Amino acid sequence: MTVTQRRAGRPRDESVSEAISEAVLGLLAEVGIRGMSVDAVAARAGVSKASIYRRWSSKEDLVIDVIGGLVSRVEVSSTGEIRADLLLVLGRFGAFLSELKAGLIFPRLVGEVHCGSDLGRHYAESVILPRRALLAGLIADARERGELRRDLDVEIAVDMLTGPVILRNLMGAFRAADPAADEKLVDALLEGWRA
């Protein structure tokens, strides 16, 4: 028995779907959601609009679906030492942000997240919150191990760690880059967090 029930007719070209997704990510980064037209997506993907609307019912559907695909496999491997763990996570987070697409798309979505639109809600739930949970787990584990103070508020700690990094990313164009910023941040925070 066949696993996939093949419909009659010419099958979908998977490379077309990928080209569309790639084009959406690129345009989201460059001009934002409101600045992105479906015609532009089609042109950039080298694809006809018909092929887009054959796969997604609307521009909103398209964007939500593609954004959801940003949930990359976030693996967190703990070294058992919180300073190294945090530096690793911050390094990866920074790389994620400076990676062309994510780092430019994220700030474009902030407004949507804030106002709680469908797109913003979806992005928050499928991209932001899972990453926060991983970081929170890392900190909670270190607290269990006795590395950090027992009365440390994990949620606040996650804010203290990610807030400055995001802020630095947002203000990037208006600030001098400090290559040791991550280290300074982690050390300054741990100064107060240690048991």
Next chain:
Amino acid sequence: MTVTQRRAGRPRDESVSEAISEAVLGLLAEVGIRGMSVDAVAARAGVSKASIYRRWSSKEDLVIDVIGGLVSRVEVSSTGEIRADLLLVLGRFGAFLSELKAGLIFPRLVGEVHCGSDLGRHYAESVILPRRALLAGLIADARERGELRRDLDVEIAVDMLTGPVILRNLMGAFRAADPAADEKLVDALLEGWRA
């Protein structure tokens, strides 16, 4: 001699200008820059489009000018004790953000700041940077007084303080509110900053 050289003809109605600015702020908060049409501004202000274009040459001019008006008089009075100072500043900052318009407009502008558009640059330079400078001065003073460690990096400290607050504001809809968050944050930070 007359101080103001009065032109011939009917004078501008100041209440019209104010109604336009108010409408822009409201719409920026509700639908963002790209979602705001000049027709909507006119309708909301109860004003004709001609009256708008008589005052501003384009939609971009209008928005930049109105945003510039957000620079409210930021007064910082130091109590001479850094914890109280920081709590006061954070309290005011939080009030500024939760104030209907500023708190909703700010996140809408983040994308513009990030990509360095004219509007974003203007907002960063005339609204964000002055506020940062005041906070930095407060921290630097406390360091001079010997309240904080001499090796404290003021720029990073400002990030550590404002980053989490901004993040909390952005994610507002997806987080439980913690009324003691400001205090927890300041205390946790001072733990590491004290001399």
Next chain:
DNA sequence: TAGATACGATACGGTATAGTTTCGTAATTA
């Protein structure tokens, strides 16, 4: 009073966009 400017209302030109449809062709199944 005469001239100048502001006002609201409205229409207009030009452009851009979302989403649909048509058409000729290519790829697949029965």
Next chain:
DNA sequence: TAATTACGAAACTATACCGTATCGTATCTA
């Protein structure tokens, strides 16, 4: 082969928007 579906290209509809212009009226200076 015949039916079915996907593909690119392009035309099409309907709507929205920016910015300008026109018109009749109101308010000011000289």
